[in-house]
Amino acid sequence: GQQVMQIPQYQHVQEGEDFTTYCNSSTTLSNIQWYKQRPGGHPVFLIQLVKSGEVKKQKRLTFQFGEAKKNSSLHITATQTTDVGTYFCAGLDSGYALNFGKGTSLLVTP
Amino acid sequence: NAGVTQTPKFRVLKTGQSMTLLCAQDMNHEYMYWYRQDPGMGLRLIHYSVGEGTTAKGEVPDGYNVSRLKKQNFLLGLESAAPSQTSVYFCASSYRGVAGEQFFGPGTRLTVL
Numbered sequence: 001g002q003q004v005m006q007i008p009q010y011q012h013v014q015e016g017e018d019f020t021t022y023c024n025s026s027t028t029l030s031n032i033q034w035y036k037q038r039p040g041g042h043p044v045f046l047i048q049l050v051k052s053g054e055v056k057k058q059k060r061l062t063f064q065f066g067e068a069k070k071n072s073s074l075h076i077t078a079t080q081t082t083d084v085g086t087y088f089c090a091g092l093d094s095g096y097a098l099n100f101g102k103g104t105s106l107l108v109t110p
Numbered sequence: 111n112a113g114v115t116q117t118p119k120f121r122v123l124k125t126g127q128s129m130t131l132l133c134a135q136d137m138n139h140e141y142m143y144w145y146r147q148d149p150g151m152g153l154r155l156i157h158y159s160v161g162e163g164t165t166a167k168g169e170v171p172d173g174y175n176v177s178r179l180k181k182q183n184f185l186l187g188l189e190s191a192a193p194s195q196t197s198v199y200f201c202a203s204s205y206r207g208v209a210g211e212q213f214f215g216p217g218t219r220l221t222v223l
Contacts, residue, residue: 006152030209031209033211033212041216042200042214042215042216042217043153043202043212044214045211048210048211088152090153092208092209095208096158096166096208097155097158097169097208098155098212100152100153101152102152
């Protein structure tokens, strides 16, 4: 079955530093979604990528979908304390359900 | 709009007891999902529904049953709770199925002693 691996598991940065989390799939994906979960909260949708090589930006967040549609990344420029949380990627191959990665927990200290 | 709501928010059960978790959405979404989230495990799909009156198994369905008698409600049942079912349970709904954004409820934290 499809496996979605996400690294790193944890990341601790100083406020203002950049942050990147990577997502890799064992199979080709038809789309990939990214979610953010604040501590004690629920996952909230950030973005969906569908096209090979696609790059999308949301303010300080940059999302990329690999050319082979097997990997994706989320990059945050100049982190802020409001960026704290766990970031999940979720990939869809030809199946019926999203496969979530285990997430990357980001801690930002001022 | 309330979005996706879940009841209860917290529950403690003894091994062997039963309970039902209720999920309700007011967005007229066809698709609904139940996930469980365990530390370091991400979100795992338990059961899902593609419309009123339909349900299907996800990745980890054993020990759970579901029903979707009304479009806006998706119920998750535990017939005989086990400590391994201690988890945080999230319900989600979507308009376009797995190809679209999923809206999550606030979660139910369940402890089975």
